[in-house]
Amino acid sequence: MTAVHNKKSPDLEGYYARMAEKHMTPLWTIMSEAVPDEPRPKFQPAYWDYDGDVRPSLMEAAGLISAEEAQRRVLILNNPSLPRGATHTLFCAVQLIKKGEIAPAHRHTQSALRFVIEGSGAYTAVNGEKTAMNPGDFIVTPAWCWHDHGKETDGEMIWVDGLDIPFVNHMGATFGEDYTLPAFRKASLQATRRQGTDPDFCQSMPQRRATTLRFSAIPTTAPARRSKNYAGTRKWTPRRGSNSNSQIPSTAITCCRP
Numbered sequence: 001m002t003a004v005h006n007k008k009s010p011d012l013e014g015y016y017a018r019m020a021e022k023h024m025t026p027l028w029t030i031m032s033e034a035v036p037d038e039p040r041p042k043f044q045p046a047y048w049d050y051d052g053d054v055r056p057s058l059m060e061a062a063g064l065i066s067a068e069e070a071q072r073r074v075l076i077l078n079n080p081s082l083p084r085g086a087t088h089t090l091f092c093a094v095q096l097i098k099k100g101e102i103a104p105a106h107r108h109t110q111s112a113l114r115f116v117i118e119g120s121g122a123y124t125a126v127n128g129e130k131t132a133m134n135p136g137d138f139i140v141t142p143a144w145c146w147h148d149h150g151k152e153t154d155g156e157m158i159w160v161d162g163l164d165i166p167f168v169n170h171m172g173a174t175f176g177e178d179y180t181l182p183a184f185r186k187a188s189l190q191a192t193r194r195q196g197t198d199p200d201f202c203q204s205m206p207q208r209r210a211t212t213l214r215f216s217a218i219p220t221t222a223p224a225r226r227s228k229n230y231a232g233t234r235k236w237t238p239r240r241g242s243n244s245n246s247q248i249p250s251t252a253i254t255c256c257r258p
Helices: 010-021 050-062 165-170 186-195
Strands: 074-076 091-098 102-108 112-118 122-126 129-133 138-141 147-151 156-163 176-178 209-221 234-240 250-257
Touching: 050 074, 050 091, 050 156, 091 147, 122 138
Parallel strands: 138 250
Antiparallel strands: 074 091, 091 156, 102 147, 102 176, 112 138, 112 156, 122 129, 122 147, 209 234, 209 250
């Protein structure tokens, strides 16, 4: 967008100078900068080779440091065009956990998502409620809910972590807290509710709880659209519950629900 009025005069120049002294800016002088005619991304696409770089590096880290020592055994994926993070709003990383380990419970003001890449026998617990993790699962951890990860079987499990850290940092609302034990206990949540000492906006209301929702994506043919560009388009209709005989992978979502 561009300003219609581009007139310049000694009076206007003097006016602009006075506005600058008062820490004000006429919008018409910066319209094209404030609202450009097209997107102006400030970062570039980036690529990480999972088999060639990410996975071998995680396996090496697994032999050097435990999940407890590291708090989270995580490799951050840094976009070369940014100071840190995958995008200007998303912090992306890859995490590995081994048998018998617990990535200690903590909570923070950022929301998180997990997309499971490989492995079995692991879980994510939100406020003490466990969600099994399997390849292809997508798990969401709400902001300011206690959460920990554990693995009870042989081998390793690897998943992608996504957190809105850059966005929350931009809003000036970043902080977190470590739990006193490796795994969160539901009883402690009930105790803090009774005492009224926990400012937990995810769990402070008695009628709210962290629940696990499991959906199967069922492909259906979309109705004909008016535009020829959408002819034959397929859509995905979520259906609650899972069918053990179905070949369609299910998606696990942990969230807060009234």
